Amino acid sequence: MGLYKPNQGHYCASVQVTWSTAPRDLSEPRLPRPGRHLPKKFERAEAMTQYDTDVIVVGGGFAGVTAARELTQQGAAVILLEARDRLGGRTWTRESGLGKSLDFGGTWVHWTQPHVWAEIGRYDLPLISSPVAEHALWKVGDEIRHGSPDVMFDLLDTGMTSVLDGSARLLPNPFHFRPVSDELKALDHITVAEKIAELNLDDEQHALVEGMWALNFSGRPEVSAYTQGLRWCALTGGNWHLLFEACATFKLAGGTKALLDAIAAQSSADVRLGARVQRIEQDADGATVTLTDGRTFTAREVVVTLPLNVLNTIDFAPALPADIRSVADEGQASTGCKVWVRVRGDVGKVAGLGPSSCALNFFQYEYDIDGDSLIVAFGRDATRIDITDRDAVESALREWIPDIEAVAVDGHDWVADDLSQQTWAMLRPNQLVAVQNAASEPHGHVRLAGSDYAEGWAGFIDGAIESGKTAAARILQSLR
Ligand SMILES: Cc1cc2nc3c(=O)[nH]c(=O)nc-3n(C[C@H](O)[C@H](O)[C@H](O)COP(=O)(O)OP(=O)(O)OC[C@H]3O[C@@H](n4cnc5c(N)ncnc54)[C@H](O)[C@@H]3O)c2cc1C
Structure with a gap:
């Protein structure tokens, strides 16, 4: 997280429904939507049809918005239903109370992430880099140690390399690993904490490695699936430095x-x-979607892009498979928080990493604002700290830098947010197969999509885009 100089070579980084599987007849009449310029291949006679639209997309985060673009560009009529008063879901760029517009959810992107990177190129959007840290703090017991980021990374290296050993071999193509191999399934009961415990790490190494996984999972390593760590690292060729x-x-x-x-x-x-x-x-040919205010919309196909933890807030008839419902009931592992803090004066290009017992166990300098420093911090348990409370955040940071003064704080509690109830999706043990199965096949006329179900960078913006594109492609095939 800004600790490396980017792009340098040294880091190696019960209703039974029979699903209709018959191909769609595109000559079937439907009502073209006013003002829409449909490509020829999707043009139809102007006549009423039994559906309001071809496809309903539920959820307007990156997955939903991408699916809607892909579908409409191919001439499908789409209604996108979003519960919030804005698009973006778990990404949210807005003015902060700190003197700068900031991202309160997903933020960072990378060239190892093909879907988001291609979109950035497509729209020719400028990127900026987080500052490279010049000074690192790490916590061992009650003691704060400090040194260069390289020293901290050397301390992490043995543990991180050992935990992730074999990731590239187990997942040679991490963007396409369905169906889940028996070898991976056999590892899916193991937690990251158990894996760390197998290593003979000293206290300092243990504190750092445990803290790193709490940060990665936005949650407790004790409930975080080791396979998820393997997946992440396989996406960067088995190189944890590049992953970081x-x-x-x-x-x-x-x-x-x-x-x-x-x-x-x-x-x-x-x-x-x-x-x-x-x-x-659902009925045999399509679905009726009912809103909480009673309005209904009908479509031939539906894409549902809800975060896993809120999937069960929708009543599906027929019900979704029992295993994915039980994953949603159990919830995935992320329970953490992210907070932006304006601190008085110039604290320098500093980053800190500590064990998950710290309320905020990772922070890094991001911007200068009129001589003050803007830092971003993460903790693994959103219930432990009120990220909108300046005093609470300041006192968590004073565990790290005793005289630090928080001028103002801003953040969004995604775990308390009833439309997400989680941060980025990180699976618990024994959830992988159910999630990947649920995403790979349609459930009648309903498809599950979203970052949480991605095959590649699940939990990232890249995964949301991947999943939205895949869902759209499959629906287009079925509409054709
Ligand atoms: C704090 C934080 C930091 C993150 N950092 C990064 C990062 O640096 N880089 C990165 O790549 N990713 C990051 N992520 C993850 C990334 O933001 C998400 O994985 C991604 O944005 C999810 O997109 P999505 O479309 O799959 O889901 P969402 O964005 O969650 O979209 C789902 C949508 O469904 C809506 N919805 C829910 N219920 C209903 C309903 N019943 N009816 C209608 N609509 C409903 C929601 O309001 C939401 O808009 C972060 C996430 C968080 C929370």
Whole structure:
């Protein structure tokens, strides 16, 4: 997270429904939507059809907005239903109370992430880098140690390399590993904490490695699946240094909203904000989607892009498979928080990493604001600290730098947010197969998509885009 100099060679970084599988007849009449310029291949006679639209996309985060763009660009009519009063979901660029517009959810992107990187190129969006840390702090017991970031990384290296050993062999193509191999399944009961415990790390190494995984999972290593760590590292060729760089080095200069807006601008979907879906009921040929306010919409196909932890807030008829419902009930592992803090004066290009017992166990300097420093910090348990409370955040940071003064703080509690109830998706043990199975096949006319279900960078913006594109491609095949 800004600790490496990017792009340098030294880091190696019960209703039974019979699903209709018959191909769609595109000559079937439907009502073209006013003002829409459909490509010839999707043009149809102007006549009423039994559905309001071809596809309903539920959720307007990166996955939903990408799916809507892909579908409408191929001439499908789409209604996008988003419960919030804005698009973006778990990404949210907005003015902060700190003197700068900031990203309160997803932020960093990287060239190892093909889907988001291609979109950034497509829209020619400028990137900026997080500052490279010049000074590192790490915590062992009650003691704060400090030195150069390289020293801290050397201390992490043995543990991180050992934990992730074999990731590239187990997942030679981490973007396409479905169906989950027996070898990976056999490892899916193991937690990251158990894996760390197998290593003979000294206290200092243990504190750092444990803290790194709490940061990665935005949660407790004791409930975090080791396979998820293997997946992440396989996506960077088995190189944990590059993985770390991928997680927090490059940012969109205009915030994630710049990319979201660019994608949305190329979609002609009928976007309904403030539209919270309560029920999705299928029949043999399509589905009826009912909102909490009673409005209904019908479509031939539905893409549901909800975060895993809120999937069960929709009543599906017929029900989704029992295993994915139980994953959603159990919840995935992320329970953490992210907070932006304006601190008095210039604290320098500093970063800190400590064990998950710290309320804020990672922080790094990001910007100068009129002589003050803007830092971003993360903790593994959003219930432990009120990230909107200046005093609470200051006292958590004083565990690190005793005289630090928080001028103001700003953050969004994604775990308390009833439309996400989690941060970025990180699976618990024994959830992988159910999630990947749920994403790989349609459930009648309903498909599950979203970053949480991605095959590649699940938990990232890249995974959301991947998943939205895949869902759209499959729906287009089925509509054709
Ligand atoms: C604090 C934080 C930091 C992160 N940092 C990074 C990062 O640096 N880099 C990175 O790549 N990723 C990061 N992520 C993860 C990334 O932001 C997400 O994985 C990604 O944005 C998810 O996109 P999505 O479309 O799959 O889901 P969401 O963005 O969650 O979209 C789902 C949408 O569904 C809506 N919804 C929910 N219920 C209903 C309903 N019943 N009816 C209608 N709509 C509904 C929600 O309001 C939401 O808009 C971070 C996430 C968080 C929270």
